Amino acid sequence: MRKPFAITLDPGSSLANHTGTWRTSRPVYVDRLPPCNHACPAGENIQGWLYHAESGDYEAAWRLLTQDNPLPAVMGRVCYHPCETSCNRAHLDAAVGINSVERFLGDEAIRHGWRLTAPAPASGKRVLVVGAGPSGLSAAYHLARLGHAVSIHEAGPVAGGMMRFGIPKYRLPREVLEAEVRRIVGLGVELRLNAKVSDIRETMRAGAFDAAFLAVGAHIAKRAYIPAGSAAKILDALSVLRSMEGADKPLLGRRVVVYGGGNTAIDVARTAKRLGAEEAIIVYRRTREKMPAHDFEVEEALQEGVLIRWLSTIRQAAASSITVEKMVLDADGSPQPTGEFETLAADSVVLALGQDVDLSLIDGVPGLEVKDGVVRVGPDMMTGSAGIFAGGDMVPAERTVTVAVGHGKKAARHIDAWLRGARYAPPPRHEPATFERLNPWYYADAPKTVRPVLDVVRRQSTFDEVVNGLDETNALYEARRCLSCGNCFECDNCYGVCPDNAVIKLGPGKRFQFNYDYCKGCGICVAECPCGAIKMIPEEI
Amino acid sequence: MSFQPVKFYQTGTFTVGNRLLAAEERSVQANMRRTNSINSGHRACQGCGEALGARYAIDAAMEATGKRLIAANATGCLEVFSTPYPETSWQVPWIHSLFGNTAAVATGIAAAMRVKGRSDIRVVAQGGDGGTTDIGFGCLSGMFERNDDVLYLCYDNGAYMNTGVQRSSATPAAARTATTMAVGEPPGNVFGQGKDLPAIAMAHGIPYVATATVAELRDLEAKVRRAMEFRGARYLHIFVPCPLGWGHAAHDTIRIARLAKETGVFPVFEAERGEVVSVSKIRRQLPVEEYLRPQKRFAHLFGKAPRADLIARIQEIADRNIRRYGLVDG
Structure with missing residues (x-):
């Protein structure tokens, strides 16, 4: 080819120049574990x-x-x-x-x-779930989705457990609970009400169950010894909340004293107020900072006119009054009596001092270990007795609905693996998406x-x-306020900020890809990714 | 604000795109079919702000003109790293010029298009701060004065980077360069009057003058689009950090540009016929130390004997920008 004067080479594109060879570290897309x-x-x-x-x-x-x-x-x-x-x-x-x-x-x-998504093909295995509270329902749901035949045996007349008998209506309307329970039953889960299991081994044998998940909850109210006159009216919080579900509302009187500092104490005081009590007073032996109840619930109760007497214990109860003793916190933060007494008018005293588990159904099961009133389970939620798993309030953990639901899911996965003669290994966790990993400027x-x-x-x-x-x-x-921590949400920043066009946009929902032929490893994409979904790793030489 | 920001879509208009935005609300850079005016394989350093700024600006100009665009390019980093004979990264009609005559070359192209009756073809001229504020200043001023139909793009990285970081008339006060070492009193570049080229361009009364940074893509693209709505001489001054010359980490290029704007060191505004018509407000105001500290060219202001007095003088410059352009509300 004849070339113009002084031109000796054909024109070429810079694409021939693979600048990726300059790189000493490379960006890679990652998914990090968001804190939520x-x-x-x-x-x-x-x-x-x-x-x-x-x-x-x-x-x-x-x-x-x-x-x-x-x-x-x-x-x-x-x-x-x-x-x-x-x-x-x-x-x-x-x-x-x-x-x-x-x-x-x-x-x-x-x-x-x-x-809900239809279950997997039937496995031919039968699993017994004892208790239709959050943990039992969750386990039944997950087991049913994995293809197992599930039967829930519930001692009470309705499903829901503590969601029904422990949480008042003003926090959880019953039609909402019922709708979600119906959906689980709709997956083909058998729900037997008024079916208290008194001997787990006997029930499993009779129903030919291959495994069992125990989630009976903690329904026995703890008592405290309070010297009381014969006319004094002393009730426990759970039976008050439970009777709210029936036709006859509890008779608490005009002045109600609740003893305890947990969420249940708050629930009872707020319930008493709604039932028409002029005064609902919570007596708690420590301070607000030490109170186990959640702060927003305390705040809501105070707004509704519930009174709280901090640093007080009940020493004595009579027909229409109680005697409280003032307390002080010692250096360790434990309350100590002061010897100062005071009388409060009270028509009834409700004890909200926590709950114990009714463990009678597992009496005599070999290998099953009970400690501090709760059942010991391994990391796979299995008790010491093979094939019997447990979760919710009856095992050592924080007693909340969400923890119980989590137990149900975890147990279901391990039960499923156990039924197939395998062990469930959770997938490896991504590294955490901490705030330092983000570039918050972009939000x-x-x-x-x-x-x-x-x-x-x-x-x-x-x-x-x-x-x-x-x-x-x-x-x-x-x-849309979500920062999508650690997970790409396709904001196109990496695609835009690369000085070398070394990011390939794959299209909606498909995210992006690096073109390592040209990526020089400058790391701008990492620095400018809002959600921390790119990281630099050293180049292997 | 030179464009209508999207009020709330998680990241609004801060990011390049976002899957939740309608196609017309996304930037040119978010488009899978953007021109990619400077193709991969160019020889700019890691994290080059100028390569990024040039692609942002020329892609936006290609979009705004329906891909009927010719570019004239001054000698400098941009030319050397993109077009070492015989290969080139440019995916637009592109003409080489001398260091100092880009504006004149572009004027010639515009004249040729006029003679050929091709008013649809638009012309841009581009160069670094050396080729613009020093060597090409005469040609540029002539282009302004004659109101030739050219958009001039200046990529300001504050020194002659291509030849080894020598000072230019755009080098900031106190900065260390190869010719203004961190010795003497005061160390680094002089605290002079500087050469505020956007203001000089405005003084010519040309239709459109604007400044932008590589940290605000939406703003930059909107300004290129706006500039293409005018006929006559237009000037866009784009702030592009240089990791090598400024001595900051390659991954900090955009962050440094953002800090320059958030501290008031570099005011971002637009002007029409000599009058400022809008400014990009500071979102989260910061002291100038935040901008100076990550750059080795200002390292002598910190270190063992910190020069609080010189930092205070740079802060004064930033404060004057904030006052003059009203960069902070209230």
Whole structure:
């Protein structure tokens, strides 16, 4: 070819120049474990379902959520949301309202009648679940989805356990609970009510069960010795809350004293107020900082006019009064008596001092170990007796609905593996997506949505739900406050900021890929990724 | 603000794109079919701000003109790393020029297009701060004064980086370069009047003058788009950090540009016919130390004998920018 004057070479493209050889470390896309997922006792993939909710696909969000937890509408009302406590967005303005979005998804599912994914083909194995509380329901749900035939034996007349008999209506309306229980039963789970199991081995033999999951909860109220006159009215918190479910409401009188400092004490005091008590006083032996009840519940109770006497114990109870003794905290923070007494008017005293487990069904089962009134289980939730698993309030753990649901899921996976003669190995965890991994500059400023709350006047006289849900607009807004910590949400930043065009965009939903032929390893993509989903690793030479 | 920000879609308009945004709300850079004006395989250093800024600007210009664009390029880093004979990274019609005559070459191209009756073809000229504020200043001022139909893009990295980091008239006060070492009093570059080229361009009364940084892609693209709506001489001054010359980590290029804007060191605004019409406000104001400290060219202000007095003088410059352009509300 004839070339113009002074031109000796053909024109070429810089694509011939593989600048990737300059690199000493390379960027790789990773998924990191978001703090919400890490904190969730039920093991939900929160970031995952928020991702679907962000794009307005609520059904996909609900489907991903219910892979781990069959009770989102219940969770969205009663969960103490450790996810929000650990949310990275709290470093920017306020945590994402995960709990309110969860409730929105749960309510949408009930409203539209979304059905749970059909179970796997039948395995031919039969599993007994004892107790239809959160843990038992969760286990039954997961076992049914894995293809096992599940039968729940519940001692009470309705399903729900502590969600029914321990949590008042103003926090969890019963139709919500019933709708979610119905959906689980709809998977083909057998639910036998009024069927107390008194001997686990006998019941398993009679029903030809291959494995059992015990989740009987903790329903026996703890007592404290209080010298009381014969006319004094002393009740326990659980029976008060339980009788709220029946036709005859408990008669507590005009002045009600509740003894204890847990969430149950708060629930009873708020219930008494709604039943018409002029005064509902909680007597607690330590201070507010030491109170085991959750702060927002204490706050809601105080708003409703519940009174709390800190640093006090009940010494004596009579027909219409009690004697309390003032306490002081010693250096270790334990309350010590002062010898100062005071009399309070009280028509009834309700003890809310915690609960014990009724362990009679496992009497005489060999190998099964009981310690401190609860059943010992291994990391696989199996008791010392092969094939018998346990979870919820009857094993050593924090006693919340969410923990119980998590136990049910975990136990179901191990039961499934055990039935197949295998061991369940959880997939390896991703490294945590800490706030330092993020580039928060890129997130828009957006304050948290506040949930509507019922008027105080109505809260003092009715059992209407206190905290209301979000509508579609603000649920979507709230979902979009998610930072998507550690997981790509396709913001195109890496694709845009690469000075070498070495990021390939694969299209919607397919994320991105590096072109290592040209990537020089500058690391701008890592620094400018908002959610920390890229990391640099040294190049192997 | 030169564009309508998306109020709330998780990341709004801060990120390049976002799967939740409608296609027309995304940036040119988010598009899978962007021009990629400077192709892969160019020989710029790791984390080059100029390579990034040039792709942002020329891709946006290609989009705005329906791909009817010719670029004239001054000698400098941009030319050397993109077009070592006989290979090139450019995916646009592109003409080499001398160090100092880019504006004149572009004027010639524009004249040729006018003669050929091709008013649809638009012309850009581009160069670094050396070729613009020093060597090409005469040609550029002539182009402004004649109001030739050219958009001039200046990629400002504050020194002659291609030849080994010698100072230019855009080098900031106190910065160390090969010709302003960190010795003497004051160490580094002089605290002079500087050569504020956007202001000089505005003084010519040309239709459009704007500044931008590589840290604000949406803003930069909107300004290129806006510039293409005018006929006549236009000037866009783009702040592009240089990891090698400034001595910061390669991955910090965008962060440094963001800090320059957030501290007030580099005001981001646009002006039409000599009047400022909008400014990009500071989102989270920071002291200038935040911008200076990660750069080795300012290392002599910290270290064993910190020069609080010189940092205070740089802060004064930033504060004057903030006052002059109203970069902070209230």
